[in-house]
Amino acid sequence: xxxxxxxxxxxxxxxxxIVSLNCTYSNSAFQYFMWYRQYSRKGPELLMYTYxxxxxxxxxxxAQVDKSSKYISLFIRDxxxxxxxxxLCAMRSSSASKIIFGSGTRLSIRP
Amino acid sequence: xxxxxxxxxxxxxKSGTSVKIECRSLDFQATTMFWYRQFPKQSLMLMATSNxxxxxxxxxxxxxxxxxxxxxxLTLSTLTVTSAHPEDSSFYICSARPGTDxGDYGYTFGSGTRLTVV
Numbered sequence: 342x343x344x345x346x347x348x349x350x351x352x353x354x355x356x357x358x359i360v361s362l363n364c365t366y367s368n369s370a371f372q373y374f375m376w377y378r379q380y381s382r383k384g385p386e387l388l389m390y391t392y393x394x395x396x397x398x399x400x401x402x403x404a405q406v407d408k409s410s411k412y413i414s415l416f417i418r419d420x421x422x423x424x425x426x427x428x429l430c431a432m433r434s435s436s437a438s439k440i441i442f443g444s445g446t447r448l449s450i451r452p
Numbered sequence: 453x454x455x456x457x458x459x460x461x462x463x464x465x466k467s468g469t470s471v472k473i474e475c476r477s478l479d480f481q482a483t484t485m486f487w488y489r490q491f492p493k494q495s496l497m498l499m500a501t502s503n504x505x506x507x508x509x510x511x512x513x514x515x516x517x518x519x520x521x522x523x524x525x526l527t528l529s530t531l532t533v534t535s536a537h538p539e540d541s542s543f544y545i546c547s548a549r550p551g552t553d554x555g556d557y558g559y560t561f562g563s564g565t566r567l568t569v570v
Contacts, residue, residue, distance in 0.1 A: 349493075377561075384458070384545050384561035385496070429495060438484055438549060440559060444495040 344368050347430055347443030355451050360417040364430035364443045367411065371432040371441075374406050376415045379427045379445070388428075389415060420450045454550050455479055458562025465536055465569055473531045473565045475546030481526035482548035486559065487519070490543040502529050536569045543567075 347364045354360055362376075372393055377385035389404040391397045397404045403416040413432070417424055430443040455478040465471050475485060483504050488496040500516075502508040502523035510516045518540075520532040529548075533540055543566050547559040 382543070382564065382566065384456075384547075384564045386561065387559075439486075439498060439501060442495050447493070 342367060343444075344441050345430065345432060345443045348446055349444050351447040351449060353449040353451060354420060356420060356422060358420050358450075360415075360420050360424070360448060360450075362415040362417075362428050362430070362446050362448070364413050365411055366413070366432060366441075368432075368434065368441075369408075369411070370434040370436070372435045373433050374404070374413050375431040375440070376402075376404055377429040377431055377442075379429060381426075385429055422450045422452050425449045454560045456482075456546065456548050456560045456562040458546055458565055460565055461563060462566040463568070465567070467537055467569055468535055470532055470534045471536055471567060473533075473544055473546070473567075475529045475531070475548065475562050477527045477548045477550075477560075480548075480550045482529075482550065483526060484549040485523055485529040486547045486549075487521060487529075487531050488545045488547070490545060490564075492543075496545065499531075533567065536567070538569045541567055541569045 345366045374391050376389045378388045379385040391404050394406050394408045401418045405414040427445040427447050429445040431440045433440045457476045459474050485502050487499045490496050499514045500508045500510045502521045504523050504526050508521035523529040545564040547561045549559050
């Protein structure tokens with residue numbers, strides 16, 4: 342079993358829809374949770390980050406962490422074609438510097 | 453802030469030659485840098501972790517003699533693919549951990565290097 346599981350998609354939704362991306366994990370020691378966005382042939386860019394459980398909102402993006410269920414989510418409201426990319430969840434424990442990535446979900450927003 | 457510059461962005465080399473990829477933190481000091489490899493439509497695979505002034509720590513299955521990593525300063529790490537072969541063709545990405553609070557979460561990534569070995 343992988344430490345971090347993420348549905349690879351692809352996921353295609355119409356412009357303006359709410360997008361929900363999710364990851365599950367098995368390591369209860371994970372404390373830092375991140376979402377990265379990666380455009381084709383580019384390096385990942387940090388989109389959202391949270392510590393431990395809770396929600397965090399930034400513009401159209403909301404990140405949620407449920408440590409009891411070992412489940413994290415990223416919501417994108419009013420999705421735009423420019424949001425089309427691969428979204429990678431990532432996490433690490435307090436004691437380790439190594440980040441564990443999900444496999445990434447390919448998202449396509451249809452105009 | 454927290455910008456990582458990676459060069460070259462793409463390179464084509466002949467089989468048997470060596471290729472060096474540079475990763476620089478432009479506006480911060482990075483005591484720790486990471487090197488990843490990414491195959492098409494797949495996630496990032498961590499190859500090694502490098503700490504300034506010490507030997508890199510390689511992940512299981514990564515040949516340290518083939519993928520030489522040097523982290524000689526707080527702003528520069530290099531990855532050298534030695535005696536490259538077509539199966540080494542891939543997208544290589546570095547990341548650096550800022551020495552700030554953001555370093556707890558957001559390791560900054562370079563733009564990647566597409567290596568093609570012919």
